[in-house]
Amino acid sequence: MNKFLKAFLDIFFSPKCVICSKLDEKFLCENCINTISKIEKPICQFCGKPALRSVDRCIECRDEKLYFIKARSFGLYETVLKDAIVEFKYNHIKSLTEVLAQLLYKVYQKNYENDLFNSIEFVPMTRKDKNLRGFNQSELLAKKLAKMTKIPVNGFLIKVRNTESQMGLQLSQRRKNLVGAFNFQGDKGKCGSNILLIDDVYTTGYTVSECSKVLLKNGAKNVYILTLARSILM
Numbered sequence: 001m002n003k004f005l006k007a008f009l010d011i012f013f014s015p016k017c018v019i020c021s022k023l024d025e026k027f028l029c030e031n032c033i034n035t036i037s038k039i040e041k042p043i044c045q046f047c048g049k050p051a052l053r054s055v056d057r058c059i060e061c062r063d064e065k066l067y068f069i070k071a072r073s074f075g076l077y078e079t080v081l082k083d084a085i086v087e088f089k090y091n092h093i094k095s096l097t098e099v100l101a102q103l104l105y106k107v108y109q110k111n112y113e114n115d116l117f118n119s120i121e122f123v124p125m126t127r128k129d130k131n132l133r134g135f136n137q138s139e140l141l142a143k144k145l146a147k148m149t150k151i152p153v154n155g156f157l158i159k160v161r162n163t164e165s166q167m168g169l170q171l172s173q174r175r176k177n178l179v180g181a182f183n184f185q186g187d188k189g190k191c192g193s194n195i196l197l198i199d200d201v202y203t204t205g206y207t208v209s210e211c212s213k214v215l216l217k218n219g220a221k222n223v224y225i226l227t228l229a230r231s232i233l234m
């Protein structure tokens with residue numbers, strides 16, 4: 001190859017860390033990963049929120065009816081992790097799937113390896129939204145994690161109506177916004193007892209709870225949540 005062409009391609013197409021631009025084939029370098037505020041114990045045993053001491057339910061989740069067994073996340077939704085998720089979702093850097101799924105896998109190993117899951121599921125998007133973005137980030141993460149854990153992904157959930165972005169809504173409207181948004185597809189008989197549900201960010205837990213409710217109605221017994229990031233409300 002012409003050396004000028006090669007230099008040109010190297011500059012524009014070499015994989016770089018999306019945060020610091022250092023050459024890195026995973027698109028997110030170890031130095032940047034090390035700056036993420038990881039969620040470590042003590043936490044709320046239910047929703048996984050960092051706490052001063054280990055509690056069964058915290059102020060954020062104790063008055064909420066949430067339909068899953070517990071939720072765990074890799075790190076706080078801020079700085080590097082937030083920027084990486086934004087690049088992944090909104091700037092369509094699909095190549096981040098592998099490295100982000102590895103972060104999910106770390107949380108899985110720490111919290112869920114002894115739980116036997118029949119299926120890994122993901123929070124779905126409407127067909128229209130998925131076509132607009134070109135992919136569903138939670139689906140990509142779930143499928144990558146499925147390869148790492150050798151647990152199948154069945155795609156039991158579908159999103160049947162558009163909802164307003166949860167971010168732009170008052171807390172009181174967020175739950176209502178999701179009612180009836182998700183449905184089950186496929187064979188109920190195949191929906192095994194234990195399901196691991198994947199999403200990118202956990203905020204109120206309403207989205208994953210609504211999805212859990214649909215899975216429970218269709219044969220699942222327990223739904224566990226795993227997300228990359230955790231956004232703290234209060």
Ligand SMILES: [Zn+2]
Nearest residue numbers: 017020029032
């Ligand atoms: Zn970096």
Ligand SMILES: [Zn+2]
Nearest residue numbers: 044047058061
């Ligand atoms: Zn909690």
